Amino acid sequence: MDFSFTEEQTLLRNSVSKYLADKYDFETFKKISRSEAGWSKDNWKQFAELGLMAAPLPEEFGGLGGGPLDTMIVMEEFGRALVVEPFAQTVVVGGGFVKHGGTNAQKEEWLGKIAGGETAMAFAFAEAQGRYNFADLTTTAKKQGAGYVLNGAKAVVLGAPWADTLIVTARTAGGQRDAKGVSVFLVDKGAKGVTCRDYPTVDGLRASEITFENVEVPADALIGTADDGLKLIEQVTDEAIAAHCAEACGAMKSLLDTTVEYSKTRKQFGVPIGKFQVLQHRMVDMFINYEQSSSMALMVTLKLDESETERKKAASAAKVQIGKAGRFVGQNAVQVHGGMGMTDELNVGHYFKRLTMLDALYGNVDHHLKRYAQLS
Amino acid sequence: MDLTFSPEEEAFRQEVRAFIAEKMPEEIKGRTRRDFETKEDFLAWHKVLYKQGWVAPLWPKEYGGTGWNVTQRFIFNEECANAETPQVLPFGVAMCGPVIYTYGNEAQKKKFLPRILSGEDWWCQGYSEPGSGSDLASVKTRAVLNGDHYIVNGQKTWTTLAQYADWIFCLVRTNTDVKQQEGISFLLIDMKTPGITVKPIILMDGAHEVNEVFFDDVKVPVENRIGEENKGWTYAKFLLVHERSGIAGVARSKKAIDRLREIAAAETVDGEPLVKTDEFSRKLAQLQIDLTALEFTELRTLAQEAKGKHAGPESSILKIKGTEIQQRITELTVEAIGYYGYPYDRAFGDNEFPVGPDYALGQSGHYFNMRKASIYGGSNEIQRNIIAKAVLGL
Numbered sequence: 001m002d003f004s005f006t007e008e009q010t011l012l013r014n015s016v017s018k019y020l021a022d023k024y025d026f027e028t029f030k031k032i033s034r035s036e037a038g039w040s041k042d043n044w045k046q047f048a049e050l051g052l053m054a055a056p057l058p059e060e061f062g063g064l065g066g067g068p069l070d071t072m073i074v075m076e077e078f079g080r081a082l083v084v085e086p087f088a089q090t091v092v093v094g095g096g097f098v099k100h101g102g103t104n105a106q107k108e109e110w111l112g113k114i115a116g117g118e119t120a121m122a123f124a125f126a127e128a129q130g131r132y133n134f135a136d137l138t139t140t141a142k143k144q145g146a147g148y149v150l151n152g153a154k155a156v157v158l159g160a161p162w163a164d165t166l167i168v169t170a171r172t173a174g175g176q177r178d179a180k181g182v183s184v185f186l187v188d189k190g191a192k193g194v195t196c197r198d199y200p201t202v203d204g205l206r207a208s209e210i211t212f213e214n215v216e217v218p219a220d221a222l223i224g225t226a227d228d229g230l231k232l233i234e235q236v237t238d239e240a241i242a243a244h245c246a247e248a249c250g251a252m253k254s255l256l257d258t259t260v261e262y263s264k265t266r267k268q269f270g271v272p273i274g275k276f277q278v279l280q281h282r283m284v285d286m287f288i289n290y291e292q293s294s295s296m297a298l299m300v301t302l303k304l305d306e307s308e309t310e311r312k313k314a315a316s317a318a319k320v321q322i323g324k325a326g327r328f329v330g331q332n333a334v335q336v337h338g339g340m341g342m343t344d345e346l347n348v349g350h351y352f353k354r355l356t357m358l359d360a361l362y363g364n365v366d367h368h369l370k371r372y373a374q375l376s
Numbered sequence: 377m378d379l380t381f382s383p384e385e386e387a388f389r390q391e392v393r394a395f396i397a398e399k400m401p402e403e404i405k406g407r408t409r410r411d412f413e414t415k416e417d418f419l420a421w422h423k424v425l426y427k428q429g430w431v432a433p434l435w436p437k438e439y440g441g442t443g444w445n446v447t448q449r450f451i452f453n454e455e456c457a458n459a460e461t462p463q464v465l466p467f468g469v470a471m472c473g474p475v476i477y478t479y480g481n482e483a484q485k486k487k488f489l490p491r492i493l494s495g496e497d498w499w500c501q502g503y504s505e506p507g508s509g510s511d512l513a514s515v516k517t518r519a520v521l522n523g524d525h526y527i528v529n530g531q532k533t534w535t536t537l538a539q540y541a542d543w544i545f546c547l548v549r550t551n552t553d554v555k556q557q558e559g560i561s562f563l564l565i566d567m568k569t570p571g572i573t574v575k576p577i578i579l580m581d582g583a584h585e586v587n588e589v590f591f592d593d594v595k596v597p598v599e600n601r602i603g604e605e606n607k608g609w610t611y612a613k614f615l616l617v618h619e620r621s622g623i624a625g626v627a628r629s630k631k632a633i634d635r636l637r638e639i640a641a642a643e644t645v646d647g648e649p650l651v652k653t654d655e656f657s658r659k660l661a662q663l664q665i666d667l668t669a670l671e672f673t674e675l676r677t678l679a680q681e682a683k684g685k686h687a688g689p690e691s692s693i694l695k696i697k698g699t700e701i702q703q704r705i706t707e708l709t710v711e712a713i714g715y716y717g718y719p720y721d722r723a724f725g726d727n728e729f730p731v732g733p734d735y736a737l738g739q740s741g742h743y744f745n746m747r748k749a750s751i752y753g754g755s756n757e758i759q760r761n762i763i764a765k766a767v768l769g770l
Contacts (some may be wrong), residue, residue, distance in 0.1 A: 050564060083522075126715045128732070129644055129647075131643070131644065131645050131646075131650075131714050131715075132645075132714070133645070133646055134649075155715055155716070155732070156715040156716065156718045156732075158718070174515060177646060177647065195732065199719055200719075200720040200723045201720055202581075202717070202718060202719070202720045202740045202741060205718075207718055207719070209731050216691040254438075268508075268511035268514075269510075270483075276757075277755055278760070279757070295757075308409055331747060334747045334751075335750060337503070338509050338510070338751050339533070339586075339748075339751055339752075341751075342579050342580060342581060342747060342748050343577055343579060344580050345577070345578070345584070349579075349580030349744065350580070352580070352744070353740075353744060356710065356717075356740070356743070357740075360714060360717055360718070364711060364714075366655040369655070
């Protein structure tokens with residue numbers, strides 16, 4: 001057994017963390033997040049130049065041949081810096097769909113672009129009625145000639161305002177919640193009939209409500225097998241869960257460090273508040289929550305290539321641990337900081353908000369607890 | 377022992393209910409603090425109650441109170457909560473007013489009390505400072521006597537709605553040579569006095585409800601001091617323990633759970649209402665059980681007070697459990713709305729249709745904002761210290 005990182009992986013971490021330390025401090029995050037665009041295209045290009053997008057993608061299609069561990073490293077560092085740019089949506093989700101489900105031609109077309117930072121993607125899967133069930137779809141794709149015609153509406157599509165390309169789930173057959181009959185499409189956001197309503201999210205990102213009205217897409221917009229997309233969606237989103245778990249760990253680590261540091265300097269009743277046992281134990285529990293989460297983030301990352309059942313169990317287990325831990329660490333970081341923790345000025349609230357929303361993404365604690373139980 | 381209210385009390389309840397039904401403007405029903413934009417919004421309900429003579433049920437009758445007993449006050453609060461009336465801001469009516477009628481002189485009572493009742497003066501609370509939160513007795517804002525006035529220098533923080541305030545009641549240090557608690561005075565300061573600057577603090581949900589207040593050589597007439605110099609801590613403490621019933625917010629939480637239940641009935645999981653799922657229905661049940669326990673703890677406190685016994689330090693339970701339940705409600709609401717917790721409500725203009733279902737709007741922000749409840753009014757850690765020391769004798 002060996003949990004040590006390779007030299008390449010260590011180099012990757014160092015280069016990401018150095019870049020973020022130089023170019024992505026908390027004030028920069030706020031500036032980027034509150035700018036009109038809400039993200040920095042410049043950073044996006046820089047990330048590509050540093051090889052971050054290429055890192056987990058296959059070598060034969062312009063990647064560097066790494067894997068989930070590289071993604072984990074990048075996302076953990078991104079979590080620490082509250083990075084808003086859509087790495088997970090583009091590289092993990094977009095890249096994942098093409099990698100696992102795409103034809104050779106699609107891989108040729110897309111993976112190089114993703115690695116080069118030439119595209120930003122968003123994953124349009126959620127629907128107002130569907131909650132966390134990927135198969136609960138009212139959006140339809142009907143065969144027309146060689147291609148398809150899409151109709152429907154998608155909710156809270158994270159990163160969509162920045163995306164040029166959407167990955168859209170739609171029903172090609174069967175009833176509203178049937179496992180069979182789900183398909184996945186790559187859709188040009190500029191296509192006729194795509195309407196977006198963009199808005200900021202509470203955790204400093206951007207999202208869109210998207211409607212599709214008779215949107216015509218060619219045959220090669222389909223990724224994977226028609227009607228059989230659910231397995232592919234679950235595989236890719238389990239990988240995305242692993243990535244976001246790493247992101248959450250990064251955010252928790254920052255909160256833990258900030259809180260411990262604050263408790264050493266903030267004095268009340270003549271002593272640093274970190275001397276009070278009740279707060280010491282609270283911070284120890286934050287530490288334990290973080291450590292257990294790190295273990296789970298690593299666990300799921302290492303198990304993504306195992307059998308379908310093992311992979312799903314790993315993803316759900318990690319999501320449960322991290323959802324609970326994120327809430328505990330976030331709430332208590334605010335509490336230990338007192339009023340200061342409530343302010344927009346400090347980074348504490350921003351991490352707390354990001355962690356809160358990460359719990360909902362791809363299914364919250366309840367959803368994954370149930371999924372895990374059903375798989376056991 | 378008897379759980380029921382007397383026929384007289386039931387009649388009183390009907391009277392209150394009828395009054396609210398008749399007088400509450402429809403457009404303010406169910407509004408929470410964050411829906412208020414202007415001073416007038418905040419004061420709309422206050423003015424209705426003032427007209428009826430019901431704005432300060434707690435005050436002695438001679439100063440404009442209602443003369444209700446503790447049970448009637450409880451019933452009144454419950455009916456207001458059930459009807460989802462706005463809440464009367466506590467700073468003047470529940471905080472400064474009682475200090476003035478208890479410790480102030482005749483001139484102060486005459487000058488300030490009627491204007492608190494009418495809403496003419498908006499009060500804010502100058503207690504916390506950057507270095508004095510839980511350790512309130514360490515306040516450093518300095519007041520130096522200079523003839524017939526004090527010169528005040530220093531800073532207050534977390535001052536709720538100071539942006540609207542006409543007056544601030546302040547704990548200031550008038551003696552630095554004695555034990556902390558013995559060198560504090562209680563001053564009433566006109567916010568229009570030169571040298572006062574109010575600076576907003578934006579909270580993590582984007583709300584501007586608290587402020588920093590700076591004092592730079594602010595002249596305060598000696599006649600605006602409450603009671604004796606250096607006895608301010610006594611008055612401050614009186615205010616902190618004054619009227620703890622109501623602090624639990626049971627009736628308001630009941631209503632909030634009803635709302636949560638409605639949301640969970642509208643949300644679906646695989647086509648079934650969320651409220652019917654095992655996971656969520658159990659969480660709701662647990663919440664309801666916790667609230668029932670708190671309700672009966674509050675009723676026991678109330679029964680004691682009705683017999684003339686003042687609630688002791690045990691009433692810290694009400695603050696701890698009350699705020700924990702309020703926070704849990706907001707937490708479960710965010711769980712209930714799923715992905716529609718994401719949209720940032722403040723980004724949508726007045727004339728703009730927000731995205732997602734109406735009930736989801738602003739719920740995440742409310743959850744983030746309510747983390748303050750376990751921090752303010754003596755943090756829940758401090759409340760536990762109080763119980764440890766004053767109840768358990770540890």
